Amino acid sequence: xxxxxxxxxxxxxxxxxxxxxxxxxxxxxxxxxxxxxxxxxxxxxxxxxxxxxxxxxxxxxxxxxxxxxxxxxxxxxxxxxxxxxxxxxxxxxxxxxxxxxxxxxxxxxxxxxxxxxxxxxxxxxxxxxxxxxxxxxxxxxxxxxxxxxxxxxxxxxxxxxxxxxxxxxxxxxxxxxxxxxxxxxxxxxxxxxxxxxxxxxxxxxxxxxxxxxxxxxxxxxxxxxxxxxxxxxxxxxxxxxxxxxxxxxxxx
Numbered sequence: 350x351x352x353x354x355x356x357x358x359x360x361x362x363x364x365x366x367x368x369x370x371x372x373x374x375x376x377x378x379x380x381x382x383x384x385x386x387x388x389x390x391x392x393x394x395x396x397x398x399x400x401x402x403x404x405x406x407x408x409x410x411x412x413x414x415x416x417x418x419x420x421x422x423x424x425x426x427x428x429x430x431x432x433x434x435x436x437x438x439x440x441x442x443x444x445x446x447x448x449x450x451x452x453x454x455x456x457x458x459x460x461x462x463x464x465x466x467x468x469x470x471x472x473x474x475x476x477x478x479x480x481x482x483x484x485x486x487x488x489x490x491x492x493x494x495x496x497x498x499x500x501x502x503x504x505x506x507x508x509x510x511x512x513x514x515x516x517x518x519x520x521x522x523x524x525x526x527x528x529x530x531x532x533x534x535x536x537x538x539x540x541x542x543x544x545x546x547x548x549x550x551x552x553x554x555x556x557x558x559x560x561x562x563x564x565x566x567x568x569x570x571x572x573x574x575x576x577x578x579x580x581x582x583x584x585x586x587x588x589x590x591x592x593x594x595x596x597x598x599x600x601x
Contacts, residue, residue, distance in 0.1 A: 393517040395430035399423075404442055405599035410450060411553050414498040415596045417446045417486060418505025424463070424479045426513050428472050436467045436475055443482060450498075455489045456482060497546045504539060504559060505596060508589045515586030519579060527577035530585060533570040536563050558595055562588045 402423055407413060424439035440463040447456035459482040466474040483506060490499040511530070518526045543551050543560045550556065566588050569581050 393429075393520070395426060396432060398426050398513050398516055399430055399432060399435050400426075401438070402442060403597050404445060405597060407599045408449070409599070410495075410498055411501055411550065412555060412596060412599065413446055413449050414490075414501035415505035415508075415555060417443070417450065418483070418502040418507070419509045419593060419596060420446060420505075421479055421483045421502075422506040422509035422513070425476070425510070428475050428479070431470070431472055433467050433470060437464055439479075440464045440467065447486070450486075452486060452489055455485050459485060497550050500539075500542050500546075501556075507535070507539070508559075508592050508596075512586055512589040512593060515582050515589065518582050519586065522579045522582065524576045527579075527582050530577060530582060531570060531573065533567055536567045536570065539563055540567065555595060559592055562592045 400423065402416075402420055404416060404420075405412070420439055420442045424436060424443070427435035427439055440460050443456060443463070444453075444460045447453050447460070459478050462478045463475055463482070466472075466478065483502065486502055487499040490496065490502070514529055518529070540560060540563050543556055543563075546556070551560075566585050569585055573581055
């Protein structure tokens, strides 16, 4: 998810003050802050947005990295809903995927903190730990010379986050809320990132499909010069949901 552009119609929303990290001149915000902005624009029923993530048995590190980002984003949804059991499930999935990726040592302390904080219903602490978990995984992957997989973590998280945003916006559509989807620079960044990956990585079936999906999403964003319509929001959501389904469906 990214800081929206053209958000002047949103009361009390300052995109320049939106907490995030700058990657290649693109603002990639802390996921929890995007959900917080949505809360300020209304009162979404986050319980309706929670889903069970089917983690396929796979040794495919590209798929596992995309799944990791997906699961962390799902954790944020669970926190927004203040659903203790859903948070714990996300924490357990984080542990499982960290083991599969060989990142247990780096991730287990964060995952345990998430589970402990869930027992205390300390939602603020859980948000911080999910943020730290994703950051730790990305840094560790880059140290292991797995920068491409680090980008896959970001991609998986963005797809799940964007799917949740489109779902919430559709249920109570307004132009101000839809502006949270106005993030073409970030989508362009992801497309360019995939394009720079080694052929053996970028030709992975999942990344090829994701790139096509991102191209379609970008076209929708760039055509929304007068603001997003409800149909445009729905189309972006459908694309993200399709890609998430592909990520969780391992080939036989």
